Amino acid sequence: MNGLPDKLHDIYEEVARRNAGEAEFHQSVYEVLTSLGPVVQKHPEYVDSEVIRRLCEPERQIIFRVPWVDDRGTVQINRGFRVEFNSALGPFKGGLRFHPSVYLGIVKFLGFEQIFKNSLTGMPIGGGKGGADFDPKGRSDNEVMRFCQSLMTELYRHLGEYTDVPAGDIGVGQREIGYLFGQYKRITNRYESGVLTGKGMTWGGSQVRTEATGYGTVFFVNEILKAKNDTFEGKRVVVSGSGNVAIYAIEKIQELGGTVVACSDSSGFVVDEKGVDLDIIKEVKEVRRARIADYVDIRGGAAHFVEDRNVWSVPCEIALPCATQNEINGDEARALITNGCRVVAEGANMPCSPDAVKYFTEAGVTFAPGKAANAGGVATSALEMQQNASRDSWTFADTEMRLEQIMRRIHNRCLVTADEYGQPGNYVAGANIAGFIRVADAMLSLGLV
Numbered sequence: 001m002n003g004l005p006d007k008l009h010d011i012y013e014e015v016a017r018r019n020a021g022e023a024e025f026h027q028s029v030y031e032v033l034t035s036l037g038p039v040v041q042k043h044p045e046y047v048d049s050e051v052i053r054r055l056c057e058p059e060r061q062i063i064f065r066v067p068w069v070d071d072r073g074t075v076q077i078n079r080g081f082r083v084e085f086n087s088a089l090g091p092f093k094g095g096l097r098f099h100p101s102v103y104l105g106i107v108k109f110l111g112f113e114q115i116f117k118n119s120l121t122g123m124p125i126g127g128g129k130g131g132a133d134f135d136p137k138g139r140s141d142n143e144v145m146r147f148c149q150s151l152m153t154e155l156y157r158h159l160g161e162y163t164d165v166p167a168g169d170i171g172v173g174q175r176e177i178g179y180l181f182g183q184y185k186r187i188t189n190r191y192e193s194g195v196l197t198g199k200g201m202t203w204g205g206s207q208v209r210t211e212a213t214g215y216g217t218v219f220f221v222n223e224i225l226k227a228k229n230d231t232f233e234g235k236r237v238v239v240s241g242s243g244n245v246a247i248y249a250i251e252k253i254q255e256l257g258g259t260v261v262a263c264s265d266s267s268g269f270v271v272d273e274k275g276v277d278l279d280i281i282k283e284v285k286e287v288r289r290a291r292i293a294d295y296v297d298i299r300g301g302a303a304h305f306v307e308d309r310n311v312w313s314v315p316c317e318i319a320l321p322c323a324t325q326n327e328i329n330g331d332e333a334r335a336l337i338t339n340g341c342r343v344v345a346e347g348a349n350m351p352c353s354p355d356a357v358k359y360f361t362e363a364g365v366t367f368a369p370g371k372a373a374n375a376g377g378v379a380t381s382a383l384e385m386q387q388n389a390s391r392d393s394w395t396f397a398d399t400e401m402r403l404e405q406i407m408r409r410i411h412n413r414c415l416v417t418a419d420e421y422g423q424p425g426n427y428v429a430g431a432n433i434a435g436f437i438r439v440a441d442a443m444l445s446l447g448l449v
């Protein structure tokens with residue numbers, strides 16, 4: 001990899017060397033560094049104080065054994081992680097991911113992204129991430145509960161409402177947060193609501209948290225469209241994934257008049273030219289926890305299932321990758337461009353490969369990076385913490401209005417910053433630079449810690 005100014009290049013080389021084999025982490029660091037050239041030119045103090053080098057080294061990394069017993073009585077051993085990346089702006093904040101692909105490189109990429117995303121929200125939250133290589137697929141409720149209890153039996157000592165506040169990510173939703181919170185409460189003998197977010201409504205959760213990442217991504221795209229004097233009305237949209245982010249992105253797109261013609265899961269994708277029926281997707285994915293192919297059995301008629309991972313072959317004007325990292329490669333990006341796609345916004349974390357981003361930018365496709373576009377999830381987590389701290393709870397409408405305002409502010413911050421650094425309309429530069437400056441200034445104020 002090249003194209004970085006000397007000082008940043010040295011930092012990148014050091015990160016790659018010290019974190020050997022962690023490809024996703026290298027990718028996320030490189031992506032941020034490519035935006036920082038004009039910043040270090042204007043503000044050499046960030047280099048002199050080594051604030052960038054410090055940002056690339058987590059404050060603390062925890063790796064631990066998670067033993068549990070499955071329903072057949074067999075002992076299972078998983079590996080748990082929590083990377084506490086940066087707490088200059090507030091307690092470490094970021095989700096837990098349960099997926100067999102989880103290893104230190106994935107947790108570090110997610111934690112690194114989270115620093116800048118959380119900074120961009122303007123809220124008092126640092127960056128962290130965690131998870132385990134546990135595969136929830138096909139596991140019973142009881143197995144998931146035992147796993148969560150074992151994980152928390154180690155993790156609790158590192159958490160606290162002023163220290164580190166996990167939430168969900170892939171494979172971790174309200175059910176898992178419930179088991180984790182129950183175990184935390186039992187061990188500590190404290191009803192410390194603010195220690196986890198994504199809680200249920202009857203035990204300290206916030207309205208809109210479930211919907212927030214998907215809704216927020218669509219609010220962000222709506223701002224992009226508004227800036228072009230356009231709307232969602234009548235637009236063809238493809239959303240990858242069919243988990244929490246995708247489902248609520250689809251819901252909001254439909255509310256705003258767009259038509260979602262395809263969505264997917266790891267087994268393939270469904271195309272429904274009339275527009276996907278969200279109730280059926282919710283039934284298949286949230287209630288049955290089944291494969292997306294079941295959608296077609298229920299829906300019948302016009303819909304069809306394709307057993308292939310490339311949902312990006314379906315023509316659309318707006319594409320929202322909401323599944324997982326590196327799900328759009330260079331070829332897939334080219335197909336999207338050829339088929340007339342004009343806006344891409346990342347609902348997932350780093351779903352577009354560096355090649356894909358390069359092709360979108362060259363082709364004049366508006367590209368919104370995840371750390372801006374999907375920040376609504378963690379922003380609403382911060383709203384949940386605010387409600388917990390004041391022992392209050394707000395209505396759905398009030399919370400949604402705040403989320404929309406936050407997304408509008410992030411959008412504007414990206415554009416203003418991109419302008420200020422000579423790259424008008426470049427959301428990648430705007431998000432990376434604005435996110436970086438807020439956290440870097442806080443780090444400088446706090447001294448060498």
Ligand code: GLU
Pocket residue numbers: 093094095096117165166167168169170197349374375377378379381
């Ligand atoms: N996992 C989500 C993200 O990628 C949310 C994190 C949180 O709410 O703390 O931002």
